[in-house]
Structures are given as structure tokens and as C-alpha cells.
Amino acid sequence: MNENLYTDEQASAAEIKSAAKVEACETPEVNQRVWQTSVAAIMILGAFLRLYDLNLVPLHHDEGVNGIFLIRLVSEGFYQYDPQNYHGPTLYYFAALIPWISKLLFGRSFVETYGLTTFSIRFVTAAFGVMTIWLMLALRRRIGTIAALAGAALLAISPGAVYLSRYFIHETLLVFFMLSVVVATLNFYESVRPSYLLLAAASAALAFATKETAIVSAGVLLIALASTLVLAGLRKTHEGESEAGNGFGRLATLQERVRSTTARLGGPSSIAILSIAALSLFLTIEILFYSSFFSNYPKGLYDALKTFEFWARTGTREHTHPWATYFVWMFKEEAPVMLLGSAGIVLALWRGSNRFAVFAALWALGTFAAYSLIPYKTPWLMLNFLVPLAIMGGYAFEEIYKQARARKQPLAALAIAVVAYGLLSYQTLALNFVNYDDETYVYVYAHTPRDFLRMVAEIDRLAERAGTGKQTGITVISPEYWPLPWYLRHYAFVRYPKGTTVTDDPVIIGSGNQQAPLLGLLGGRYVQIRSGLNAAGTYPLRPRVELVLFVRRDLAVQAP
Numbered sequence: 001m002n003e004n005l006y007t008d009e010q011a012s013a014a015e016i017k018s019a020a021k022v023e024a025c026e027t028p029e030v031n032q033r034v035w036q037t038s039v040a041a042i043m044i045l046g047a048f049l050r051l052y053d054l055n056l057v058p059l060h061h062d063e064g065v066n067g068i069f070l071i072r073l074v075s076e077g078f079y080q081y082d083p084q085n086y087h088g089p090t091l092y093y094f095a096a097l098i099p100w101i102s103k104l105l106f107g108r109s110f111v112e113t114y115g116l117t118t119f120s121i122r123f124v125t126a127a128f129g130v131m132t133i134w135l136m137l138a139l140r141r142r143i144g145t146i147a148a149l150a151g152a153a154l155l156a157i158s159p160g161a162v163y164l165s166r167y168f169i170h171e172t173l174l175v176f177f178m179l180s181v182v183v184a185t186l187n188f189y190e191s192v193r194p195s196y197l198l199l200a201a202a203s204a205a206l207a208f209a210t211k212e213t214a215i216v217s218a219g220v221l222l223i224a225l226a227s228t229l230v231l232a233g234l235r236k237t238h239e240g241e242s243e244a245g246n247g248f249g250r251l252a253t254l255q256e257r258v259r260s261t262t263a264r265l266g267g268p269s270s271i272a273i274l275s276i277a278a279l280s281l282f283l284t285i286e287i288l289f290y291s292s293f294f295s296n297y298p299k300g301l302y303d304a305l306k307t308f309e310f311w312a313r314t315g316t317r318e319h320t321h322p323w324a325t326y327f328v329w330m331f332k333e334e335a336p337v338m339l340l341g342s343a344g345i346v347l348a349l350w351r352g353s354n355r356f357a358v359f360a361a362l363w364a365l366g367t368f369a370a371y372s373l374i375p376y377k378t379p380w381l382m383l384n385f386l387v388p389l390a391i392m393g394g395y396a397f398e399e400i401y402k403q404a405r406a407r408k409q410p411l412a413a414l415a416i417a418v419v420a421y422g423l424l425s426y427q428t429l430a431l432n433f434v435n436y437d438d439e440t441y442v443y444v445y446a447h448t449p450r451d452f453l454r455m456v457a458e459i460d461r462l463a464e465r466a467g468t469g470k471q472t473g474i475t476v477i478s479p480e481y482w483p484l485p486w487y488l489r490h491y492a493f494v495r496y497p498k499g500t501t502v503t504d505d506p507v508i509i510g511s512g513n514q515q516a517p518l519l520g521l522l523g524g525r526y527v528q529i530r531s532g533l534n535a536a537g538t539y540p541l542r543p544r545v546e547l548v549l550f551v552r553r554d555l556a557v558q559a560p
Helices: 015-026 034-050 061-076 090-106 108-115 118-137 145-157 159-165 169-193 194-208 214-244 248-266 269-291 300-316 325-333 335-351 355-373 380-404 411-431 453-468 512-522 553-558
Strands: 473-476 493-495 506-512 524-526 537-541 545-552
Touching: 034 118, 034 145, 034 159, 061 090, 061 118, 090 118, 090 169, 118 145, 118 159, 118 169, 145 159, 145 335, 145 380, 145 411, 159 169, 159 380, 159 411, 169 194, 169 214, 169 380, 194 214, 194 335, 214 355, 269 300, 269 335, 269 473, 325 335, 325 355, 325 380, 335 355, 335 380, 335 411, 355 380, 380 411, 453 506, 453 537, 453 545, 453 553, 512 524, 512 545, 524 553, 545 553
Parallel strands: 473 493, 473 506
Antiparallel strands: 506 545, 524 545, 537 545
16 A cells, blocks of 8 residues: 555645555556456445345334334425434435435326335435445545455445345434545545535534434544544654654644645635535534424424433433443354454554554444443444444455465465355345344344234235225224334324224224233124234234234124
8 A cells, every 4th residue: 555645744635646546556456347347246236135125024113113204204294303202304305205206207196106115215225225335445545455345345245234224224324424424534635625525514414414323423433533643643753753852843743734734725714614614514404404494493403402312311221231242243243344354453553554544443443332332232333333344354354365465375365255255145145035033133123023914914905805995994002013004004094092992993903912801892893813823813013022903893704
């Protein structure tokens, strides 16, 4: 790697561009055709794993909630941010683009039939997952050709990255926007183009408008950047300036760097203008999304700040796990990424020569540590440090490749690649397409079992054969029912009353705990449709939560 790109703060913008070009030319590992072919293969594989059969896995209850928010936004144009219960608004607005465009092109009926499906809502997160792989490849000049390809491949077939990209939740968008901040900032530093700074500001704003935990990632990035600069300064002092002895050498070097950076950016006035423009763009995006494009102004802006109060309480009371939980989870589900990433972190910090590699190592360590220290732990939060770990894993693999080639032992690097990527591929296929509802897997966290869809299919069958179709009345008295509202979204008469309410609706759905009371309350007017999955005849909603299905006797008779 050409060190001038990372260490010479006094170079002009033209010199930095030249250095970047030289570095790109001095990566002889693969030629351009091989690079392009490899990029295409990684992107196609990543897209296939994320987009294939998106309807396969039943919606998680969080996905069901998000889906209903989206339906209301699309059908009624209504959305208001709720800081107490839900994350930021970007997920819904980006997902709404598909039905909104479909409505313009094909009309409302098309949207109701095709625009709000399980595939269409998950397509949004899957697309952001694919774009995250593309951003990894954009780091080629910073970490090397082999490193970029290897890191992107790790992310493309990571079991968790694939699984969560197929989830209609906020995490995949958040991680994409945070990586966008890093890539755009690097490009701005290299080219001094204002457009890159504005892109970084927009990405940061979208990250904060996606999920409140963006503040954790942002804090880690800033600390990693500051630490990288300090380490780089100490390294330069140690190598060439330690003879000053009294510290004046370090002070002079710092002053030179400040003057050099100020000059590169066009002077104090230019820096002030750029800063104001970036801050203005950041605030504009935040205001637009949190105010629901001024339909919830100014309450939405107050709520955007209030969310940190609620999140601070949630982070210490719900989903709490020991501090070492992520070590256990990562080793169980992402061992190749964790081991290669750890090797890359050690290598980058030990060498200290590649400033971006040092930054990425501190980013990975900092994010892992921050989320480990917070008592609140869920599998989807791992995606935040999975990305920098994949970058460092690629960095480590490039060193393995170079050492194997220098010693004329290419089979050693090939063997490591086969084991690492082979294991990840097996785990990805097993998790995402076979055992996607098996709670022994870390990423299957309080997920809806596939047998839940049997109840949905049974309701559809009864309604169709009875001739009432989507006009069939349904009462859901179970206190826990998500993601059922998503699957019943086409039924015109669905009620969710509190308590065990006497009703004449043809279909009644209760919880497993309500089974005995319902049998006594409904008498001979209703028939329980038993699942055949267990002795109680219940349907699973999620682990240890069951549902019971009762159908009015006349409907059951009409639909034998």
C-alpha cells in the first residue's frame, strides 16, 4: 500500500489525487478484468441470497408492526413518529416509494394487490443490504484489492447480514448510512469536493432519522477518528521527530497539519461555508423526516430528542444479557468473520502504517465494546460491528494471500478461503432457507414459526369456501397477536378488543391461555379448528406463545 495517501498531511489536493492513482496502479494482485468479474460475482451472490423467496419466512412481530405503519402511510398518508415505542421514520418512507410509484403508474387497485406484499416491504431492506456490499468494495484503495473483495465476500454471505437484510426492520438501513458516512468522508478528504461532504452530512442525517442507536455508532466513529489521528501523530513523532525532546516538535507538527488541512480546504472562509452547508443539510433532513414532512411539526422534532430518554431506560431493563453475550453469539454464528476480523484488527494496530485500517480496527473494537457494555442486547444489533469486522477480515485475508504468494504456497491461502467461506455459506443456507424459525439459532430471536402460517391459510380457506371472502368478520382477543394484523390486512372487518369480549363474528382468535375460558363462553355456537400440531390443537405465534382458532358453527358447516 502507498503510505503517502494516509500519512503526508502537507500534500496538496493534486498530490493526493496523484498518490491515489499511483496506489491504484500498484495493486498487482488482480487485473481489471478479474476485479470486475469478482465484483460482479460478489454482488450477484449477495443479491441472490437477500432477494430469493423473500416470502419464505413469516414476519417477525416487529416486522408486522412496521408493516401496519407502512400501510397507514400509503393508504391514508398518515405517519407520526412515536419516541416511546418505535424507531425512526426513514424505513417507512423508503418502503412507501414502491407503492407510491406503483399507484402513479398502475392505480390504487394495483397497489392494494401487489404494492404492499411481504416481498415488496422486505425488498427495501434487501436492497440496502446489497448496497452495503457495494460500499465495502468502494474501500479498495484504502485497504487493497484483495482486502476489499474478501471483506465484501464475507459480508455478502454472512449468515446474520443475509438474515437481517431479509427483515423489514431498521438495522440494515442504519448500517448502510453509517458506512456511507465513512466512505463519503474519505472521498471528501481525498478529493476536497464539497459534494462528498454534503453526501456525508446527508448520510449522517438519514442514520439519525433511522434509529436512535445511531448516536452510539456516531460516537464510536468520532472516537475512532480522534484516536487514529493521535496514534498517527505519535507514530510520526517516534519515527522522525523524537529528537526535539521537549515536545516543541510535536506542537510544531500539529500546527503544520492544521495549516496544511486548512489550506487544502480553501482557507477559514471556505471551511465555514462548507460547515454551514453540511449542518444545514443535516438539520433539513432531520426536520423533514421527524416532522413527517411538516404534518407533525413541531411535535415530531421534540419527540426526536425525547426518544433518547426512553431508549436509555429500555437499554437497562429489556432484553438484558451479560456483557460477554456478543462474543458467544458471534463465535456461534459468525466464527470466520470474528476470527479473521480479530486477526485484521491486531495486524492493523501492530503495523500502524495504514491509517484507514487503524481507524477501521478502532471502529470495530469500539462498536463491539459499546454494544457489549449496554445491557440491552439483541442479535440484530450485531450488524453494527459485523460490517467493520468484515472490513478487517478482508484486511487480514489480503495479508494471508500476500504471505502465501511470497512463499510460493498459494494452496495455504486457498485452504483458508475454502474453510472460512465454505463454513459461512453452509451456515447462511442453513439459517436463511432451512432453519429460519429454529430458536436454537442466535438470529432467530422470538421469531414467528412457519406453522403460524397454517392458521392464516385456514382462515383464508374457511372464508373463501363460506363465500364471505375478505368481508368475513374476525375478532382477535389474544393480548399478543403481532404479526397477525399484517396477514389479515385485506380483511375489511377485523377487531382487536381488550379482554375476552362476547362477539358474533364468524372467526375468533384467542391465546392458548384463553382456550378453556373460550370453550365455556362460546358454548355450542363455535367450533375450535384444531391445528393438529399438538394435543391442545393450538397454533404457534412465537416460542411459548400459542393461539387458538374458533369458527362460528354455521361457517364451519358451510365450509366443510
